[in-house]
Amino acid sequence: MRYLVDCEIVSNSEVASEQYRMVLEAPDLAREARAGQFCMLQVADGLYPFLRRPMCFERIFGERISILYKVEGEGTRLMSRMREGQAIGVQGPLGNGFPIDSSFKRHIIVAGGIGVATFPGLAEALIRACGAIPEVILAARSRHLILCGEEFRALGCTVHVATDDGSAGVKAYASQMLQKLSPAPGTRVYACGPMIMMRTTSEVAVAAGADCLVSLEAQMACGDGACLGCVVASKHEVEGEKMVRVCVDGPVFDTTLIDWEAHNTAYDR
Numbered sequence: 001m002r003y004l005v006d007c008e009i010v011s012n013s014e015v016a017s018e019q020y021r022m023v024l025e026a027p028d029l030a031r032e033a034r035a036g037q038f039c040m041l042q043v044a045d046g047l048y049p050f051l052r053r054p055m056c057f058e059r060i061f062g063e064r065i066s067i068l069y070k071v072e073g074e075g076t077r078l079m080s081r082m083r084e085g086q087a088i089g090v091q092g093p094l095g096n097g098f099p100i101d102s103s104f105k106r107h108i109i110v111a112g113g114i115g116v117a118t119f120p121g122l123a124e125a126l127i128r129a130c131g132a133i134p135e136v137i138l139a140a141r142s143r144h145l146i147l148c149g150e151e152f153r154a155l156g157c158t159v160h161v162a163t164d165d166g167s168a169g170v171k172a173y174a175s176q177m178l179q180k181l182s183p184a185p186g187t188r189v190y191a192c193g194p195m196i197m198m199r200t201t202s203e204v205a206v207a208a209g210a211d212c213l214v215s216l217e218a219q220m221a222c223g224d225g226a227c228l229g230c231v232v233a234s235k236h237e238v239e240g241e242k243m244v245r246v247c248v249d250g251p252v253f254d255t256t257l258i259d260w261e262a263h264n265t266a267y268d269r
């Protein structure tokens with residue numbers, strides 16, 4: 001069931017430079033939503049920005065959901081100025097979410113920058129559903145962009161930090177850190193972040209015989225499968241087309257379905 005509801009903002013605070021966490025009172029959404037799904041937020045009362053902005057559920061807890069977001073442009077800047085007690089229009093839950101499969105022996109989450117936003121809820125779901133405590137790689141350009149380390153540690157996860165500049169954890173890219181953890185058949189890797197990071201992480205996982213799911217981003221208009229604004233190229237035909245819609249077929253995909261070559265990811269890592 002999908003909703004279009006006005007939700008009260010419980011809090012909206014800056015957690016790092018230009019990165020915020022918004023908590024919403026959203027009983028209907030919280031009841032229906034699963035880790036890896038997302039919602040579309042009405043960020044303005046007027047006509048600009050017109051389109052709702054897609055955001056993952058960071059956590060789903062009780063009658064509330066949280067959203068972790070980075071200020072990118074006008075829509076997210078308006079979000080960052082919203083205050084406790086205000087209402088925001090929310091459409092969701094949307095998309096497929098992460099499958100939870102207890103047959104995997106090992107679960108490794110690989111987060112690049114704000115891509116971490118979809119993973120606290122996944123870690124909680126894995127622990128709740130199959131008692132599997134995931135290992136977590138948090139990768140970012142620099143120390144100040146590493147988020148959620150304490151939250152994952154509080155869940156019992158081992159957290160591996162990697163930064164491009166070496167200012168925190170190991171100086172390495174996400175894919176190199178994954179290689180160090182030696183994924184193998186029976187491991188499921190979950191990746192979200194910039195396209196190049198997901199591509200290289202997927203390559204390490206697949207080469208090791210591990211299963212790999214990626215949570216993709218695309219610019220969205222309808223969020224409902226109608227406008228085709230969010231399509232990405234796929235390797236195999238899905239419903240007669242070599243493309244998939246991130247909003248309804250995803251955002252979570254098996255990496256082997258995605259045609260990474262077609263996405264012009266600067267292949268320099």
Ligand SMILES: Cc1cc2nc3c(=O)[nH]c(=O)nc-3n(C[C@H](O)[C@H](O)[C@H](O)COP(=O)(O)OP(=O)(O)OC[C@H]3O[C@@H](n4cnc5c(N)ncnc54)[C@H](O)[C@@H]3O)c2cc1C
Nearest residue numbers: 053054055056068069070072073074075076117217218219
């Ligand atoms: C399924 C899904 C879940 C998402 N979850 C989160 C989340 O949990 N936290 C978070 O911070 N962000 C998330 N995003 C990205 C977020 O939706 C965009 O950053 C946001 O819409 C930008 O809006 P804006 O008005 O601030 O910026 P705009 O002015 O619209 O854009 C600013 C810049 O960001 C680029 N951009 C805009 N939207 C996207 C996008 N979807 N993907 C890549 N680049 C984009 C634009 O090309 C432009 O360069 C998600 C996107 C999708 C598709």
Ligand code: FES
Nearest residue numbers: 223225227228247
């Ligand atoms: S956003 Fe319209 S089809 Fe996906």
